[in-house]
Amino acid sequence: MTLKTTRRTLLAGAAATGALALPGSRLLATEQVKAGWVYVGPIGDHGWTYTHDQGRLDVEKALGDKVVTTYVENVAEGPDAERVIRQLAASGNDIIFATSFGFMNPVIRVAKQFPKVKFEHATGYKTAPNVAVYNARFHEGRTVIGTIAGRLSKSGIVGYIASFPIPEVVMGINAFTLAMRKRRPDAQIKVVWVNSWYDPGKEADAAKALIDQGADIITQHTDSPAPLQVAEERGVSGFGQASDMRKFAPNAQLTAIVDHWGPYYVERVKAVLEGTWKSHIIWHGLKEGMVQIAPYGPRVPEEVRAEADAVKQGIIDGTLHPFAGPIRDQAGELRVPEGQSLSDEELLKMDWYVEGVQA
């Protein structure tokens, strides 16, 4: 990429962010950082991508004219991602956040070609000297909402709208089920796979089908508010995913698992500014605030709120492990004996379901 393109990009970026400081010749590289984000969905999904973009805006707010941000949305996982990531690197970004699992191999390939650019990949497992991996313990939030579902479900049937059976999603289904069955031992979790992270039509259809099968609580591991909107219409309850979706279902939303990427993004971009950035793998949860629980909805009574808060506090203190034994799998076989719990390594490649899951 030529210098001309780079400068035009800088100008366009600066104008877009309202930062009027023009990059002069005396400006050192560390005085201003260019940061790029690659999104798998549209920023208007009100879920996953939306929360990453909120994180990007937090970086702009926190660092002001020390940072110029760019994003590319709706990038398909696969060969197109490599081009987009490379283009962001070639157009002068110092740090690039790739926010979906399917961007992993493209990130690793581009990182080899641009050793000076820092890359951050969400939810993967491959690192390099200039590639860090970050992820959130979403399943901790699912333990909290599973607790609420166990107290509030009348039919004992929960409809779970899931995207793809990767460990993160399997882990979430299991954490939810374990927490729910602790309160409601006969609870059944019916899972519908929609094979997409974002497909409001399919998600809504799945929600309708699950409600028709007797589910009185809907939860989801897909990114749109469509299932909650269906829950609101049909008079059942549900949980928000990735962001507080209250405005789509003011009565139906019991609470939401909120992803909060801003502080991490600010910290990492700052590290590039200060020249202290290092590769790492982190997996943060409720304790670090990367996963948060939204305010409770009107249908959650006081004692259930207190119980959910206690579960949350237990996870934060480390006194409660979402995957503490005894845990039986779907076949009824004891997988984790009493007194033991699953390690992070075991969780990160989980491919079996606990008792009570109908997947």
Add this chain to the structure above:
Amino acid sequence: MLRIEARPEPSRRMLLATPFLAVLLTVVSGALLFALLGRDPLVSLHAFFVTPVSSLYGLGELGLKATPLILIGIGLAAGFRANVWNIGAEGQLVLGAVCGGGVALWFWEVDAPWVFPLMVVAAVAGGMAWAAIPAFLKTRLEVNEILVSLMLTYVAVLLLSALVYGPWKDPEGFNFPQSRMFGEAALMPPVVEGTRLHAGILVALAVALAAWLWQARTLSGFTLKVVGLAPAAARFAGFERRRTVWLTLLLGGGLAGLAGLFEVAGPIGQLVPQVSPGYGFTAIIVAFLGRLHPVGVVLAALLVALSYIGGETAQIEAGLPQAVTGVFQGMLLFFLLATDFLIRYRLRPVARRRGAEGR
């Protein structure tokens, strides 16, 4: 009042000119749209149409993106000429990726020169086999090939998912749904240093040339047109429709299968749940935009590829929203259809008779 009236004979010159006219109208309306959004139209158009192809890497990306569109578009155009509506090229592409990729995984540790040719054979055979299903049902039972080929796409995608979530999952991949990376012998190296462009583009151009000669110079190529335009005349001349259905579906399926192989052995380098961002469907637009002519298909494929890549560049360089890509593609199709309509029909002002409403 205006009345729509068929023109006695559409002008041949206009038939050739309308695709260019449609592009021109799209660019002009795009400029207007950018101006209305408060952007500099020239800068935006430059980012969309010029920047992506102003570097060697960019040109390579254009060729890379156009390759599957050309291959599939050529096959589909031959069928559409003969009124055989293969809408399931996406599924045939996936089958090609599955069969070719299966060979690559089977001979994972074999580093021999025959691995890749075997993958090609398997991919073409896989695509053909998938297209043979609608061909068989059409010729034997008169089942609509549009429905069968389209529905089989979903079956193909689920088959691929079942394999990469199951037996073909990378044993070292933490249970994430992707196969191992292919071995060296199974990959297509770049033909131009510093780009990702592989030999597939040369194959695609050769196929286009061959298809052109075939359709312009041979009897079987001519048959397609007759069967499509005048079925009765074709029957009278002794051209067998059944043969045409088989021929065009197998051709389209084989080429789509080849395109699928080129994706997985080229830029992807492994099997993943989603091997195509919808090339099989986009190629339908490419075939019509190219007037069902092989040379037109090549040009149309390049244009459509540019519209995708341009959309990404416009986001990075000019901060335009991703929706711009969709708007541009939509306008292009709209103007093409509109100009098409106007060369076949004309609008005649008709004087409204008084009192007509009174009755």
